[in-house]
Amino acid sequence: MKVIVDSGRCELHGECVMAAPDVFAIEDDKDSVTVLDAQPGERLRSAVEEAAMMCPVTAIRIED
């Protein structure tokens, strides 16, 4: 599974950080979310899917 964030869309709503804190983080002074783990293991799939679904600006895409 590959996680791709469109940083041009991200508005730091923080829903992904709540849904999948092992994969997403918001760092001080950054304008878009940081992907901590761009190829997370399968055990994180449902959390990452939740993050993608919850994103209010649909900035998160999952491949495979």
Next chain:
Amino acid sequence: MTTAKPDMRVLDADTYANGDPTTFGLPLEQYAYLRDEAPCYLHEFNDPMLIDRAWIVSRNADIWAVDRNSELYAADRGGVNMWKVTPLDPKVGGKPAMLTMDGAKHRTQRGVMSKAFTPGMVKKLEDKFREYASNIVDAALEKGTFNFVTDIGHAMPMEALGDVLGVPSGDREKFFAWVDTFAAPFDTRITPSFEYVMQAIFDLLGYAVELGELKRREPGEDVITQLVQAGADVISEDELMGNVALLASGAAESTRTSLSHGMHELMRNPEQMAWLREHAQDIPNTAIQEIVRIATPFTHLVRTATADHELHGQHIKEGDTVLMLFAAGNFDERALDNPNAFDLAREKNPHVSFGRGPHQCLGKHVAGLEMKILLEELMQRTKDISPAGDISYVRDAYSRGVYQLPVTITPA
């Protein structure tokens, strides 16, 4: 399935003023009718203080879709809710704010403010919030019997949001009183006449300028400082005024309303109160989200259609107002199991109280933390919370507050 068409009063102030306390104060049957039989319903208002008409969208999935499609359902073509006059609508003398912007402009301004509201930043406020909660519960225990809405529901967000926004302590009472006045234009107990609405808007916008000047002289670690430091080319003076009004109106009454409806349900459902007490050391997010769902502090927001199109067989024209009835979407059995039950452990909860699109509530993480800490404090330090009289509601179909919730608390 509901079949008989009820008299459609889902946007009448009296429906909410006279709400049934056993159905969260909400007209759940009328909502069910809309979702089942008329999921895109043209409502005529017939009130000079309200917009003329709007398409009501009531199903949960449709609200998600409308809220996320700002190309077809624009926020920047006028109108915030069913009111004709709001402090945020430049077309009627208000000032522009994030909620009435779309696209790049929205993204830039939201970017300035959102950094103060991320989950990580909010976490840093925890100690301060716990101190406020402790003081508020101290005062409440001293009184024993009191109106939960004012003594607890109002006190917590006023201090917490005062800090986040950067409103000096001595100004907080008047700052949030202006919001209460213009947010309840139809309740003469709160706002005696429409002149008061206009005056409160005028005073708040004027104070926003003063506050901006203060923050330029004495910057702090707060949102208003960030707004003025962004520079006039990013956020103009008018936009500063609009955004302060927006932040103020989102800040206090919504959390107060959630806490008050939530406490009322907890007292009605002893097994839920017991569950919350069992979790008093660390209240799970499911509990907070469930309270926010059943409270639905703002029943709706509106958008403007940017093109002719069809929805559920209805022909929506460019320029028509589309009204997302959050309160109906929050009780949609298509999206939630057993939606009319109050269940603090509810796992699947796609409620729309905060919205689900780019305009989603900026303060949702702050509000969640305030509610969590306050409820933890209350649960830990009391052994009983009971009604000391009947609940009564604010007379308003947009901002559906609780007017009185008399309670008696017993120390642990």
